[in-house]
Amino acid sequence: MDASTIAKPHDRLAADLADDLEGVNALIRDRMASEHAPRIPEVTRHLVEAGGKRLRPMLTLASARLCGYDGPYHVHLAATVEFIHTATLLHDDVVDESAQRRGRPTANLLWDNKSSVLVGDYLFARSFQLMTETGNMSVLRILSDAAATIAEGEVLQMTAAQDLATDEAIYLQVVRGKTAALFSAAMEVGGVIAGKDAAATQALFDYGDALGIAFQIVDDLLDYQGQSAATGKNVGDDFRERKLTLPVIKAVAKAGAEERAFWSRTIEKGRQEDGDLDHALSLLHKHGALEATKQDAIAWAHKAKASLGTLPGHDLRDMLIDLADYVVERIN
Template sequence: MPPISAMSPDPAPGPFERLVALVADDLDRVGALIHERMSSQHAPRIPEISAHLIEAGGKRLRPILTLAAARLCGYEGEDHVKLAATVEFIHSATLLHDDVVDESAKRRGRATANILWDNKSSVLVGDYLFARAFQLMVETGSVRVLGILSDASAVIAEGEVLQLITAHDLTTGLDRYEQVIRGKTAALFAAATEVGAVIAGRPEAEVAAMRTYGDALGIAFQLADDWLDYGGSAESLGKNTGDDFREGKVTMPVILAVQRGDASARAFWQRTIAKGRQGEGDLEQALAHLHATGALEATRQAAREEAARAIAALDAFPEGEMKTALADIAGFVVARTV
C-alpha cells in the first residue's frame, strides 16, 4: 500500500480526505511504525495475519483522530505517532477477537483471518497486537496515557462480553444497549482523542472536551453501523448486511421495533432473535417491521444528535483547519447512513 501522502488527491475531497491531508505525513510514519512492530522473528503467521487485517484498506479513523487531536492541541513532539499506532493495534486486536466470537466470514470486503487461517491463530495474533500496543504506550513515558488506554482496553473487553450476554435477549433496553456501544466502540474513540490533548499538556477543560468529542463520535459511529446493518450495503459496511440480525444481536433498531411493534411483530422478533430460528425472507420481514415502527429513522436521528454533541465539544478550541476538519468528520460518520 503506497504512503497516504503519495496517493493521488481526490479532485473533490470529502471530509475524511481533508482530515487525512492534514495529518498525512504523521500518518505515513504511523504506517511505517505499525509495519515494524507487527513483525516477528519467530512466528511468520503473526505478520501474515496482522498484514491481512491492518493493510486491508481500513480508513484508520481512530489513529487519525489521535494525530488530529494532538495537532489541534498544538503538540509538536513525536509521541503522538506511537499513540496512534497503539490505538490501531488495540482496534485491530479487538477485530480479530470479534470475528472469532461472531464467527464472521467477511471484514472490509475480504475473508476474515479466522476463515483464512483458524480461530486459534486469530485469537493469539490479537493477543500479540495487544502486547505490542502496551509496549508502545510504555515508550511514551506517560503514566496518565498508559492509564487512559489500558482503562479503555478493559472497557472494550467488558463491552464485548456485555454484547455477548445481551445477544438474543429481547428484554435488553436502551440503557444496556448504550453500555454496550460505549464499551465496544466509543471507549477507544474517546481514549484516542483524549490522549492527544494529554500529551500536549493542555488544560483539563480541553482534555475533557477532547474526550467528549471522541465519546460522542464513537457512539454516532456505532449507531450508524447498527442502522447500516439493516439499511445499508455490504460496500458501506465492509461486511455482510444483515449480520447483526443473523447473529441475534439486540441493537437499537431491534429494541425500538420490539417496544413499538404489535403482538405479531413481537412474536416475529421472539422467533428470529430470541430463539434464533430464521428462514428465507425473514431479513426482509425484519426490515418491514423496522420501517413500520420508525426504528431505523429513530436510530439515524440518535446518530445525528451524537454527532452534534461531538461538534459542540470542539467549542473549547480556537477556529482553524483542524477544528473544521474534526467537525466535518462527525457529519461524515452520520452521512454514511444517507
C-alpha cells in the same frame, strides 16, 4: 495534495496528517514483525493493510496537532490505538464467526481461530509496550482503561444481544464499550500528551465519545438499509447473527404480542426461516425504527461537534467537525 481540495473529511485529515501517518505506518510495520513467529506479521498485515481508513489513529494525531504538540510520541500513541483496534477486530471475527471484513475474507477464515486469537493477544501486548515508551502515566491509564472497557463491552454484548429485555440504555453501554471507548481515548491522549488542561482534554474525550456512538449507530442502521458493496457486509447480517441492535430495540419497544413472539423466535431462540428478514424489515418500517435510529445518530453527531466549540479555531478542528457530519451522511 492540498487538503482543502479533497471532498471527504477523513481523506482531508489523511492528507493534512500525511507525514505523521507515514510515521505511524512505519512504526506499525516495525512492531508487528516477529523474529520467531512469521504467522504474526502474515495475519496482522492482512488486516492492517486491508484498506481501512486509519480513523482512530488519525484522531490521536489530529488531537495532538490541534493542541500544539510538536514531539514524537503522538505517533506512538496513534500506533497503539491502531494495534488495540486491530486486536479487537481479530477477536471479534472469531466471536462472531465472521467470514468477511472490509469486503475481504477474515483472518480466522484464511488461517484459523487459534491464529486470530493469539495474534490479537500479541497486538494487545505490543500496544502496551508502545504506551510505556511515552513515559506518560496518564496516557497509560487512559488507554489501558479503554482496553478494559472494550473487553467489558464485548462481554456485555454477548449476553445482551439476544435478550429482548435489552433496552436503549444497555445498548448505549455496549456501544460505549465496543466502539466509543477507543474513539474517546484516541482523542483524549492527544490532548494529554500535548499537556493541555482538564477542560480541553474533557472536550476532546466528549467529541470522541459522541463520534464513536454516532459511528456505531450508523453502522447498525446500515446493516438494515446499506449496500453490501459500500459497507463490506451483507444486509441483514446483524439479524442473521441475532444481534439486538438499536433499530430492533426500538421496534421491540413498540411490538404487540404477535410481533414480540416473532422477535423472540428469530433473535432469542435463533429459529429463523425464509422470509424472516423481509418481515423484520417491514416491522422496522412500520414502527419508524429506522428513521428514529437515524435521528439518534444525527443527535450524537451534533453533540460531537458542540464539544469542540470550546477549543481554539484550527483547520484540524474544522475537519473533525466535518467528520462528525460525514459519519451520519452515510445514511442519507
